[in-house]
Amino acid sequence: MKVLVCISNVPDTTTKITFTNDNTEFNASGVQFIVNPYDEIALSKAIALTEAGKGSITVIHVGEPSADPTIRKALATGADEAVRINAVPHSAWFVANQIAHYAKDKSYDLILLGRESIDYNGSQVAGMLGELLGIPSVSAVKKLDIEGERVVVEREIEGGKELLSLPLPAVLGTSEGVAEPRIPNMRGIMSARTKPLTVVEPIAVEELAHIVRYETPAPRGAITFVDASEPEKLVELLHSKAKVI
Amino acid sequence: MSVLVYVENTEGKFKKTVYELISYAKSIADLYGSQLTALSIGHVADDELKSLGRYGVSKILRVDSEQFKSFVNQAYASVIASAAKHTNANTVVISNSFSGKGLAPRVAAKLGAGLADGAIDLPTIDGNTLSIRKTAFSGKAYAITELTSAIKVIALTPNSYDVKENPTDSSIEDFAPENEEHDFDTIIKEIVRASDKITLPDAEIVVSAGRGLKGPENWGIIEDLAEVLGAATACSKPVSDAGWRPHSEHVGQTGIVISPNLYVAIGISGAIQHLAGVSSSKTIVVINKDPEAPFFKVADYGIVGDAFEVVPKITQAIKAYKG
Structure with a gap:
């Protein structure tokens, strides 16, 4: 089985998010970047x-050379080879087109990626890739099993779950529960240095959507403390002041 | 030029989030001075469809045949794109629900449309450019996205727009969509729905608990409070990682990001990753025995105390208040 895993390079989850250039750019200075946690699940x-010689894994990333340590981490974790499309990943549409263009004649059986990236929180790339490649997609799966020529997945729906069977190849967004997390071991870290990382130049893509600026949430007002012995006071405040019950 | 809204039904019924979505789409149609058309796929009774008129829908396109009985991502995306062409829509509005997240990117790709997903308020329109705000960095920031394509697709975050009545005469029209050869390759094997449970993304009130609860056997007080409030239950990441509660209840940066009217956090210290997922809640109540818990810094109301004593008392107080 040939698997393509798409990874994003995102700020570590503990990062305090700030912006520069009149709030038009994310301030990456001093920020530690990691493999997007949902993409780690995909990997x-x-x-x-x-495992055990049953196939191969290619990881693909659309980004600049600064993302190479993140890509090496994915190789250390267990991917066999890596591809970096050498461009700023400025929109999901751009990224999906680059990956689709690369993947279209490589006959991958399965394309996996996280259900969303924790930076822009789009869950766009899976669906766009599916559409561009003309194959089925599921944006967020909680379980995934290969059954012959098909893949059986479970996805969450409002108030429940759905079990689906899709023909391969398919694009699947992964969420928690799909796999036990893997971390690189010493052998993986050593071998990652010599695994191939191919750099590919991007194709031109028409821009349909782009981020023009950022805002940070307004700070909340001061907290009102209620004494633990007066719960009815909290209920009163929630009713008459906050008007939420 | 018109606005098309896809209305998702749950076993033939529309939920409140659908009325929010229509109210939102109607406001966009008003910005353009155009009509709002709703697209319903699957079996919904006429009376239920007619209820959409209360919120400003002029025309309802109905696709109700056996092959569309249950949701198939590719097939439904083709129907929506086909209806967008049929109604000459310049804007397509979809819910950013579990199913909507799968549909919106496919619909956008089919139409060559720019997509703004996770939208949280109305766009501003300047000529052909539409600007819209969405949450980014898992609630730590907002990103203003500009859509410059001829057709735009917007996926609205549930519970972020108020329902507005706007009684309109609406007509139902059967629509025969164009589908593609491989649209039905995906087979639905089983759907399991716990009908009595309020689901997290829909919930207006969420009661959430963390490691302070000490073990899964202590969740009874959380469920009791949730029940009297009509709330959904949630938890922090350490709790779902430990297997005390299912992953589907995990709210936070790497879990579900929610924006309920009221979020009650019990025994959760308030790590930055957790705060990211709940910071757009309208009102936050924190109950923690540690007065130094960082969660108190971003809460509206706080009680410093032992959850095992305080929570049952609050449950009683709410019961008394609700009579």
Whole structure:
């Protein structure tokens, strides 16, 4: 089985988010970047599916050379080779087109990626990739099993869950529960240095949507403390002041 | 030029989030001075469809045949794109629900449309450019996205726009969509729905608990409080990682990001990753025995005390208040 895993390079989850240039750019100075946590789940699942010589994993990233340490981390975790499309990933549409263009004649059986990235929180790339490649997609799966030529997945729906069977190839967004997380071991870290990382130049894509600026949430007002012995006071405040009950 | 809104039904019924979505789409149609058309796929009774007119829908396109009985991402995306062309829509509005998140990017790609997902308020329109605000960095910031394509797709975050009545005469029209060869390759094997449970993304009130509860056996007081409030239950990441509660209840940066009217956090210290997922809640109540818990810094109301003593008392007080 040939698996393509798409990874984003995102600020570590503990990062305090600030912006520069009149709030038009994310301030990356001093920020530690990591493999997007949901993409790590995709990679962990890909490793489980291809273990013991049952296939190969290519990781693909659209980004600049500064993302190479993140890509090496994915190689150390267990991917066999990596591809970096050398461009600023400025929109989901741009990224999806780059990946689709790269993947279209490589006959991957499965394309996995996290259900969203924790920076822009789009869950756009999976669906766009599916559409561009003309194959099925599920934006967020909680379970994933290969059954012959098909893949059976579970996805969350409002108030429940749905079990689906899709023909391969398919694009699947992964969320928590899909796989046990894998972390690089010493052998992985050593071998990652010599695994191939191919740099590919981007194709031109028409821009349809772009971020023009950022805002940070307004700070909340001061907290009102209620004594633990007077819960009815909290109820009163929630009713008459906050008007939420 | 018109606005098309896809209205998702849940076993033939429309939920409140659908009325929010229509109210929102109607406001966009008003900005353009155009009509609002709703698209319903699957079986919904006429009376239920007619209820959409209360919120400003002029025309309802209905696709109700056996092959569309249950949701198939690719097939539904084709229907929506086909209806957008049929109604000459310049804006397509979809809910950013579990299913909507799968549909919106496919619909946008089919139409060559720019997509703004996770939208949280009305766009501003300047000529052909539409600007819209969405949450980014898992609630730590907002991003203003500009859509410059001829057709635009917007996916609205549930519970971020108020329902507005706008009684309009609406007509129902059967619509025959164009589908593609592989649209029905995906097979739905099973749907399991716990009908009595309020789901997290829909919930107006969420009661959430963390490691302070000490173990899964202590969740009874959380469920009791949630029940009297008509709330959904949630938890912090350490709790779902430990298997005390299912992953589907995990709210935070790497879990579900929610924006209920009221979020009650019990025994959760308030790590930055957790705060990111709940910071757009309208009102936050924090109950924690540690007065130094960082969560108190971003809360509206706080009680310093032992959850095992305080929570049952609050439950009683709410019961008394509700009579």
